[in-house]
Amino acid sequence: MRFRLDVRYSDYDTKEHVNNAVYLTYFEMARARAWLEEIAGSTDFPFVVAEATVRYRSQARLGDPLDITIWTSEVRTRAWVWQYRIVDARDERLVAEGSTVQVMFDYETRRPMPIPEELRERLAAMREPAPAVR
Amino acid sequence: MRFRLDVRYSDYDTKEHVNNAVYLTYFEMARARAWLEEIAGSTDFPFVVAEATVRYRSQARLGDPLDITIWTSEVRTRAWVWQYRIVDARDERLVAEGSTVQVMFDYETRRPMPIPEELRERLAAMREPAPAVR
Amino acid sequence: MRFRLDVRYSDYDTKEHVNNAVYLTYFEMARARAWLEEIAGSTDFPFVVAEATVRYRSQARLGDPLDITIWTSEVRTRAWVWQYRIVDARDERLVAEGSTVQVMFDYETRRPMPIPEELRERLAAMREPAPAVR
Amino acid sequence: MRFRLDVRYSDYDTKEHVNNAVYLTYFEMARARAWLEEIAGSTDFPFVVAEATVRYRSQARLGDPLDITIWTSEVRTRAWVWQYRIVDARDERLVAEGSTVQVMFDYETRRPMPIPEELRERLAAMREPAPAVR
Numbered sequence: 001m002r003f004r005l006d007v008r009y010s011d012y013d014t015k016e017h018v019n020n021a022v023y024l025t026y027f028e029m030a031r032a033r034a035w036l037e038e039i040a041g042s043t044d045f046p047f048v049v050a051e052a053t054v055r056y057r058s059q060a061r062l063g064d065p066l067d068i069t070i071w072t073s074e075v076r077t078r079a080w081v082w083q084y085r086i087v088d089a090r091d092e093r094l095v096a097e098g099s100t101v102q103v104m105f106d107y108e109t110r111r112p113m114p115i116p117e118e119l120r121e122r123l124a125a126m127r128e129p130a131p132a133v134r
Numbered sequence: 135m136r137f138r139l140d141v142r143y144s145d146y147d148t149k150e151h152v153n154n155a156v157y158l159t160y161f162e163m164a165r166a167r168a169w170l171e172e173i174a175g176s177t178d179f180p181f182v183v184a185e186a187t188v189r190y191r192s193q194a195r196l197g198d199p200l201d202i203t204i205w206t207s208e209v210r211t212r213a214w215v216w217q218y219r220i221v222d223a224r225d226e227r228l229v230a231e232g233s234t235v236q237v238m239f240d241y242e243t244r245r246p247m248p249i250p251e252e253l254r255e256r257l258a259a260m261r262e263p264a265p266a267v268r
Numbered sequence: 269m270r271f272r273l274d275v276r277y278s279d280y281d282t283k284e285h286v287n288n289a290v291y292l293t294y295f296e297m298a299r300a301r302a303w304l305e306e307i308a309g310s311t312d313f314p315f316v317v318a319e320a321t322v323r324y325r326s327q328a329r330l331g332d333p334l335d336i337t338i339w340t341s342e343v344r345t346r347a348w349v350w351q352y353r354i355v356d357a358r359d360e361r362l363v364a365e366g367s368t369v370q371v372m373f374d375y376e377t378r379r380p381m382p383i384p385e386e387l388r389e390r391l392a393a394m395r396e397p398a399p400a401v402r
Numbered sequence: 403m404r405f406r407l408d409v410r411y412s413d414y415d416t417k418e419h420v421n422n423a424v425y426l427t428y429f430e431m432a433r434a435r436a437w438l439e440e441i442a443g444s445t446d447f448p449f450v451v452a453e454a455t456v457r458y459r460s461q462a463r464l465g466d467p468l469d470i471t472i473w474t475s476e477v478r479t480r481a482w483v484w485q486y487r488i489v490d491a492r493d494e495r496l497v498a499e500g501s502t503v504q505v506m507f508d509y510e511t512r513r514p515m516p517i518p519e520e521l522r523e524r525l526a527a528m529r530e531p532a533p534a535v536r
Binding site: 153154155156157158159161162182183184185186187188189190 | 287288289290291292293295296316317318319320321322323324
């Protein structure tokens, strides 16, 4: 899925670009929205984020309209990988990309657990979109 | 009590000064530290913040060392007021001041409740410090 | 003007409600949007925030849809006051309200300056909306 | 170098642990301190962060005292890699680790540039500390 990020003035730092740490918050916003609208709805599938990577490609400057895309690139037994791409919505200029690894987690035993089949199918359905044509 | 604030680079915005919203986080840091070291220790006195005011007096610019002071200005039956003053530690220049109103709160009944005598005394002991002499 | 706030998961703290400092960021989001859409467009009217107050009325809990309203309550010679109201969009329950004082500011002389007539008119046009009828 | 992180209450999210995005802010705090105290002092060596990775190993819960260590693992022609390790200061339990890639950057030509010899030496001197013995 792809949607417009609601960038806040406080996201920018003294260099007049989005601060590097804020990108993980943008990724989290994408996860929350994908989870709500494409994956789980009100069903609870507990997971933890085990790893996150951001590659900064160009600056997101004051006022740049940013679109984020999230998709699934891999589904393993107990974990899956989400990919993210953030672009300037005006010209598809790549601003940042990255990924996070999620592990299905049983909060009672505090151990990883297999991904339920129902979730596996929905995750797999979140495919990488074709690139926007300008 | 007075202590040095650990200002983070991400606290600054594009104007190269501490963003206005961050001051409420600084106030919260002062409450947490006062609570731990001067008031409650490990005792739990549940309260909610009912109101907060910040007056911005001068800019906190990149690298300015900031000291915050917190003290009690008023203790009522169910609520008390804390005052805050943030200065440039080098010359006592006033950067911001403000206050918050706390209400003693019973999370079970979800209603305000009287401040216990033990807490009342400790709050009253947090007096405004004499101004620093340069 | 009134609009839906894009609440982020990181806005919540351990009590599962929006952290008290985040409300000043919500106020800033309202200022930015009002400024862009109702006041200045691309015209630059430099100002500083001199004071901010938040009154916390009820909790904004995980998933609560929040609407913010901003309006002008006072226009003086060199300063004006904006008021804010945040409600649960489902039932108009009051979550928080507050105000900020803005001072027209000449960044070259670093002194307050009179509000230009053009800005004065646009500020005055931002009137308090009639309360929503349920 | 290793130092105690000044964790803020607002760093925690509803799960009562430090929010995943905050770790990049902790890394940034380590860079700022290393830069000031071990690398550059007041000398300006302009760089950009090109990539960041965090691996979350265990939760940082409310009140856990956190120590961060930063060291250089690689110095290339135009870029270098910093590593980070965050532990519970009480028992050296690993909380998170990660890395960032920095690129020496000429802000005038907006292109990468070679790392000056003086900086190269100081970066190389930031070696991985021996693990703490309990």
